Amino acid sequence: MRFLIFILLFSLTINKSIACLSADQNRMFPIGISPKGIVVVEIHMIRSDSTDGKTERLHPLWHGISYLNTYNKNYKLIESRLLDTLKSFPESTYLNVVKAAFIKGIKQAGTIPNIIYAEPQDISFCNYQTNCKSASLQTDTINNKAYVILKSKKKQEVTVLYNPKSFASNYINYYSGFDYEPSESRIKDLIEGLLINSVREYKIGEYYLTIIHLGKGQDFRQAGEAPKEYKPDIQINTLENSIFKEPVLHHGHGFDFFILDIIKSH
Numbered sequence: 528m529r530f531l532i533f534i535l536l537f538s539l540t541i542n543k544s545i546a547c548l549s550a551d552q553n554r555m556f557p558i559g560i561s562p563k564g565i566v567v568v569e570i571h572m573i574r575s576d577s578t579d580g581k582t583e584r585l586h587p588l589w590h591g592i593s594y595l596n597t598y599n600k601n602y603k604l605i606e607s608r609l610l611d612t613l614k615s616f617p618e619s620t621y622l623n624v625v626k627a628a629f630i631k632g633i634k635q636a637g638t639i640p641n642i643i644y645a646e647p648q649d650i651s652f653c654n655y656q657t658n659c660k661s662a663s664l665q666t667d668t669i670n671n672k673a674y675v676i677l678k679s680k681k682k683q684e685v686t687v688l689y690n691p692k693s694f695a696s697n698y699i700n701y702y703s704g705f706d707y708e709p710s711e712s713r714i715k716d717l718i719e720g721l722l723i724n725s726v727r728e729y730k731i732g733e734y735y736l737t738i739i740h741l742g743k744g745q746d747f748r749q750a751g752e753a754p755k756e757y758k759p760d761i762q763i764n765t766l767e768n769s770i771f772k773e774p775v776l777h778h779g780h781g782f783d784f785f786i787l788d789i790i791k792s793h
Contacts, residue, residue: 548576548587550775553694555783558636559644564599568632587618593628626770645731647763653723654754661726695782737786744776
């Protein structure tokens with residue numbers, strides 16, 4: 528059932544691809560770690576647009592589905608519970624809707640035996656670049672692979688790009704959907720086009736957990752205006768206030784990707 532819903536959402540993404548404000552986001556908000564693995568609230572959202580009927584001005588609208596998911600240390604989905612269907616809501620209520628889904632997930636996670644809750648440590652924004660202080664991207668142009676390298680030198684392949692059961696594969700599927708038969712060069716361009724936005728750090732049991740938001744889209748920065756890494760004017764020092772709005776590029780498609788690293792290795 529979970530993947531039937533995913534297919535429906537994916538179809539909506541393709542059908543709305545010509546909409547001016549269309550975008551796609553997959554968000555992960557860590558709750559903790561259990562003997563089975565990392566417990567997160569995962570939300571897949573699609574943005575479309577509507578007009579007010581008077582000025583014909585476009586207004587962004589989001590909708591999606593939230594889950595309580597458990598992943599093992601190798602990024603394999605072990606368990607998935609449907610939390611809620613997020614019916615169409617205006618962008619102005621984005622934070623409230625996402626936070627409500629997260630709080631619902633925290634309550635359900637309280638029934639998981641021996642869960643250890645995550646402790647948010649830091650957040651920064653790479654501002655859609657390939658390299659910044661917190662993380663960097665490396666691509667293998669021969670095998671069309673992407674890797675994230677943390678400041679700790681921990682390196683991990685973004686295997687979820689090719690996992691059909693992962694929402695992250697929507698990135699490849701969406702852009703490839705414009706080609707009758709996507710070529711190797713087309714896939715290569717997609718892999719090399721990935722950029723890093725937010726980077727979040729958590730302490731969770733004996734591990735450091737880093738959540739990196741990867742994505743692509745149309746960037747309307749002024750000519751010559753270089754993106755700059757920055758610290759946002761928000762604090763995520765508790766689980767309850769760790770929710771934030773992920774900036775999205777125009778026609779953007781992005782997804783959260785996690786890296787688990789043992790604390791003693793730092």
